[in-house]
Amino acid sequence: MSDSLTVKSTRRHRQLHPIAVRTMHWINAIAMIMLIGSGWKIYNDEVLFGWLHFPDWMTFGHWAQHGLQIHFAAMWLLFINGLCYVVYGFYTGRFRRKLIPISVSEIIGNVRDALRFKLAHDDITHYNAVQKTLYVGIMLVIVVQVLSGLAIWKPVQFQELTALFYGFQGGRLAHFIGMTAIVGFLVIHVALALLVPKTIGAMITGGPDVPDDSGAVPHPAPAE
C-alpha cells in the first residue's frame, strides 16, 4: 500500500445509519428478544414475585431447559455484537457525534414539547436530548445487565462480582430489574418509531446522507 495516501479535501458523505450499524441493530434486536422471552421462561421456574408469572405464550422454549438453552446461546449473540458495536461506536466517533453533549435544559424543553405534542422530528439525523439520554441509558443498562447475568451464572468463579450485587438473589433481582428497564425502553422505542415511520425505513435502508465529519479515522500522513 502506498505510504503517501492523500485525503481529498472534499467532504465525504455517509449514510445516517451505515450498513454496520443497521446489521448490529437488528442482530441486537433478535438477540434481545430471544433473551427476554427465554428469560421469562427461566423466571417462571422460580418466581421472584408471587404475583408475577409470565403467560406461557409469551415465553420462549418448551420447557425450562429450552429456555436456558436459548438464553445461553443468545447471550453470545448479544455479547459479541455488543462488543463490536461499542468498538465501532468509539472508533468511528459515532457515539461522540450522535450522543453527546446532553444538556439538561434541552431534556426539560424536549419533555415540555412532547407533552404539548410539539416535539419536532422532521430531522431524523439529529437526536434530541431525550433520545440521547435514552440511548446512552439503555447502553449502560445493557452493560449492567451483562454483569448481573455473569454474577448469577458464575457466583463462585466471579464471586467478587456477585458480592457487588449483594449475592446470588441480589443478582437475580438486579437482572430482573435490568430486564424491566430494557422492556420499558423497547416499548417506548418501538412506539416512537411507529409514530415516525421513516426512522424504521432509515434503519433498514440506511436513511439520508449526512456529512462525514468524524475525524476519528486517522488521516494517513505522508511519510517524509
Place this chain on the structure above:
Amino acid sequence: MASPSRSIFRPKGGIDQSPLDHGRKLVADINRRNLLRGTVSLGALTMLTGCTVSDTDSVQTVLRAVSDFNDGVQALLFDPHKLAPTYSVDQVVKPPRFNAYYEIEDVKPVDGAKWKLELAGLIDNKSPWTAAQIYSLPEQEIIVRHICVEGWDYIGQWSGPSLSDFLKRIGADTRAKYISFKCADGYTETLDMATALHPQTILATKYAREPITDPFGFPLRLRTSTKLGFKNAKWITAMEVTNTFQETYWSKQGFNWFAGL
C-alpha cells in the same frame, strides 16, 4: 340448518356457546405461540443458515451445540483453586430444601445395612464399600450455598470424606476425564475430574452434623460447592472413573452438562 325441534335433550335457552369462546381463545393462543416459536427459530437461523424455521430438530441441534461449547467455556473459567464462599453455622437452613425429578413422598429409602458403593473403571482397588466403612473415614465439613438451576438457593452444612482423598485411597487414575455416578433411583450424573478434585467436593454422609436423612440422599451423596444443585447426585450406588463421556439424567433432557457456578 333445520330449525331445532323441541326435545328434552335440547336446552330451551339454546346451546351454551361458552366452550366455543374458550376454544377460540385457545386457538388464538396457539397461533401466537407458533408465531413466537417462529421468531425463536428465526433467531436460531442467524447461527445456522440452511435449516427451515419449522424444523425444531435442527434448532435443537444448534442449541445443544452451543450448550456443548458453553461446557468448554465453563471448563476454562473454572479455577481449581478458587474456593466458594463459606458461611457460619447459624446461617444453615434446616432441614435442607428437597429437590428431585419426583416429589418427596415418592422417595424410596435406601437400606443402609445392605447398601454398597460399587466401583468401576480406572481404579486400582475396585472392592465395594459398605456404609460403615465409608462412615469411618476422616470427614471434611463445608458450609456452602446450594444454588438450583431453577433460581432458588440455601446455605447447607455438609460433611463426609473428601472426594479427592477417597479417589487417592482407592487408587483412581485422577488423570482420567470424568467420574460417573449411578444412583438408587436411576439418576445418573457425571463430574469432570477437575471438579471432583476440588477441595470443596465431598462424599456427604451428614447434614448439620447428623447423618443425612432419606430424602436428601442417605447413605451417600455428592456435595460440591462449584456446581448447580442437580449435579450433586443423591443415593449414590456406583462410581466409575472413565475417559468416556456419559450423558446424564438431566443433560439428556437438554440441561447444560457442565453446570458450573
